[in-house]
Amino acid sequence: MTSYVQADALFWDGEFRTGMALRLTASGATPVPLNRIPDLSVMRRLPGTLLPGLVDAHVHSGLVDLATVRAGGIAGVWDLGSVPTAIAALAARAAGARVARGADAARRRGAGAAQPREAGAAQARWAGTAHPGGAGGAGAGHAGRADPSAAARVDEASAAHAAATGVARAGGAGAAPVGGAAPAGGSAGALLSPTPSLGGGEDTARVRQFSWAVPSIRYAGPFLIAPGGYPSDRSWAAPGSWRAIDSAAEGADAVREAHAGGATLIKMTAHAGGPLLSLPTMTAVAGAAHDLGLPVVVHAEGPGAVVMAYEAGADFLAHTPWTESLDGGLVRSCAERMRWISTLDIHGWGTPTPEQATAVGNLRRFLEYGGSVRYGTDLGNGPLIPGVNAREIRALQSAGLNPAEILAAMTGIEPTTPGDNSTTTAADVCWIPGGLDLDPARFADVLATARVLDDSVRPR
16 A cells, blocks of 8 residues: 655755655655645655665674664664574564564554644654663663553564574673674663563554564675684674685585575675685685675775775675775775775774774775765674664764765665755655754764654654
């Protein structure tokens, strides 16, 4: 069933749009002028701003609670290293629950469940828990009235996540995919609220319907590594989350198996601190992936690693390089062909560090040469904010990105020329109840109030 949602403004294709609504169908959301909407259409009206769904392009799903991540405003994640069977099951369950929620929403809207807009209402009845924020984070001050069933949805999703992945997230320590031992500070799972007492009937049924509310998941399958290489020597890397390959033929086989298992990305490692894949093997992996239409992501760490990733044909670096200031010629070459995933906040988690300064400097030059970056946090790596990370956004600003460019990096929808009437379709939609603010000084904190739009999101 097609329905529509209207807010005070849309931010779509790089610009604000008024006098428009989003048409919601099974294939996604598309802006349409109000005067082209049939008179009898179901319309939901909200304050604030609607925008394409926000995506974190570097997450380790087995190390975080995805329900909390979604409640913090992230509509989609790229999982860059998990046990293949576990992540495939997790993604399938998430996709199935998303379809079920959509069908339930359409049924109830068709029965007259759409809510009228409340003039001046800038607060919201959240679809999830309040953003937990973190040390130095921006989420602690969010206004709004908690939905009493939201904690139950998050808690039930946490249990289902543990069943699918074998990883419980109720208060464990944060993991450390980049670097050594896990730092103190806890995990996203430690921020879950307990399940409240529920009555029976329709309310309980709706809690169950929404209990698997997690982001959309795109995944890479296992890390492809040299025998004995990173991250097989790290305690956080679950058995099966990496696959050792020792030849070009083994690499091509690993790519085909990952693709057959549902992977839409392939990830290799080039970690100078241990055994490395040979360049011919990395090149064969990239070639096999490209033959199947799969982008290649490389974890490049240490001297010479970025060169190897570039020469092998990588499409993405999993992290902005941080161990050394890169040669200008190499940065220029990378900018011509690669995209980098930001992950700037892992270096200090809000405290300035030399590693973050190096990464920001490399990213600034990469952008000056015309390079393109995707927002990603390496969520699961220590005390990162489990949702929209205002610290990561501010670090991107310090590298030279303006708010519209950061939104492009978070949504995958590039800014267009002002006045362009593009009608890009987005798979998911996010909502900022108080309205999007592109002032550079306020932008990060305002964007951190985003929520993923579904039928449980309504004005107070």
